[in-house]
Amino acid sequence: MFIISPWLLTAFVVFAASAFLGFAFRWQGQVRYWALAAGGLSGLLGTQLAMWPLAYCTFELERMWLDRFLGCLIVLVCTAFFLWISHWVISRLSVGEGLLPKAETYAGVFRSPLAPLLTALCLLPTLIILSIFHYYPLFQTFRLGTRLVRLGAPKTKFVCLDNYTSLFLDPNYWYSLGLTFVIALGVVTVAMSLGLLIAQMVNLPLRGANIYRALLIWPVAISPVVAGVLFQLLLNPVTGVVNHLLENSLGVRIPWLGHAGFATLSIVLTAAWNQMGFNILFFIAGLKNISPELLEAASIDGANAFQGFFRITLPLLSPFTFFLIVTNTIYAFFQTFGVIDILTRGGPVNATVSAMYRVYVVGVLGKDLGKAGAQSLVLLLIVVGITILQFRGSQERVSYGV
Amino acid sequence: MRMAAQPSELRSETYVKPKSIFPRRWYAHLILLIAVVIIGFPLFYAILVATQTNMEVIRYQFFPGTGLRENWNFMINQLGLGRFMLNSLFISVTVAIGKVLFSLLAGLGLVYFRYPGKWLIFGFIILTLMTPTDVLAIALFRLVNAFHWADTYAALTVPFFASATSVFLFRQHFKSIPPELSEAAQLDGANPFQFLFKVLIPLSWSTIGAIVVIMFLDTWNQYLWPLLIIRSQEQQVVQVGIAKALVEIQNDQAYGPLMMGAVLASLPPLIVFLLLQKQFMKGFALTRDK
Structure with missing residues (x-):
């Protein structure tokens, strides 16, 4: 040693x-x-x-x-x-x-002897709220990770990095992290590919495109909890209508919520259903930015639909795609908490305990705020990493402006 | 792939009718109709079940049933969903208004004044975009408890009055407004707040609309935070109410009332979203005009 x-x-x-x-x-x-x-x-x-x-x-x-x-x-x-x-x-x-950096020279600034006071008046509300309810909890999350804190107990004890090391050595935590990435990958793939397909169709000069759009994006307004409840009705292994239809047509019943793999799939499907409208909206906006002349020119040059899509549409969409990948990933990391709590409660046998759900299980149900704080910090680092990646990626891969 | 078409080819091909490189249109209609049906089915079926009695649900009948009144009574009178919905409505409206006001002021402070270190203040605000509130929930829980705010509306509203997203959107929007306007306002002797209310706000309705939609939905759909901080029935919000209803009905599998609750809980956000859809798109520069 x-x-x-x-x-x-x-x-x-x-x-x-x-x-x-x-x-x-x-x-x-x-x-x-x-x-x-x-x-x-x-x-x-x-x-x-x-x-x-x-x-x-x-x-x-x-x-x-x-x-x-x-x-x-x-x-x-x-x-x-x-x-x-x-x-x-x-x-x-x-x-x-x-x-x-040099002070911006903006022509319309207000000049008066009271300006500093007015500036403070404008900015302080936001700055105070952010300091108290954002930066201080952020600092506290760091601190919680190094202490033994029980929910409801006023006393805390310094335990060095034990909360973190126990996470590293806990195979269950690695499982949760892996599951979270699987869910994120599933949501990103399903919700974004289908979203892009639908956006492409809605973007065509169709009769009633606006009606289609409205009928396709509304699940954005539905909460993850309600989405979970709606899919519970559909996927419940005993009374669910999906199994009823499957049995009548194909003679199979699928344990949607009672089997680790199917339960994860159910969560991914529910989350993708919930999130897809958001992707459709942003993809439509991205597609509207691409001038039709470009695709026309490509078709004159003999490109077929697939070449036009992969060589022109997709590269020009990349800023939107990057943004959506991050938004969908963050949705999958945090918003799926509601879906999981309704659909499976982490079951069967903890098979669908995602990283965020584990924070709740350990911190609130298990009353161990120190460990939950440490887990929150791990999640925070992952999210910050993803955001930085997206920022760099979107800067490097900015499409040639058309 | 050929690099460029010959002029003769161009004439012969373009002037007849430009060939679309997309599949034929009927194909698009078909795909969209299938998508509408699949996406719509969960809510459609939930609305049907909301009108059915237990027996009817188990028979999987695809038409309205006879249990509407009974389900309504169970959710509203027995479970008190009305109270939860009012609570959610109150906090969602409060948070949306608070965020718009605070962010309008911050945007004003960031664009229409000159002072050293502005980038530092902007960075301080914008960095919070990287830290979702869910990550801070555990620490925030301890802090708000220390304020003795558990089981109060303050716990559900005050921490969310500041928002990096809306400050950012207002700042971008104000910067796109010609500076001549504020110069003219100053010449006329207006102070910054008069300028804000008489000039900026009337010019910012679409940004305000977008922020109201997104913040209303965010607050209405919040689940983890109220689940942690609110214990009493009096202040509980609708999302937690729905989750509780799910536990209540677990034994007798009474899906009718539960779906009634789910549909009712979805109405306000759906209405707000559909009403302000245009503002939402405009405010996020999703319908960018060049």
């Missing part, structure tokens, strides 16, 4: 970060001492801000390897973040640009 001393760790990170930033700016010709200094400062901030609230507990003797690993990971990520900021600042300063 190896031991990591906090002081050695700090010294090492400071040295490495300093060397890294110094190396990054070496191309400028000479050694930049302030780059070295900024790198060192980033390393110091990275280790101290990450580890000081945890009191270096992940490196205590009796901790296991996973704690040490997580501790190192946190230090690494935190230091990388500060290095990125330092790098950005130095790059801007060395080119001679100011740090802050």
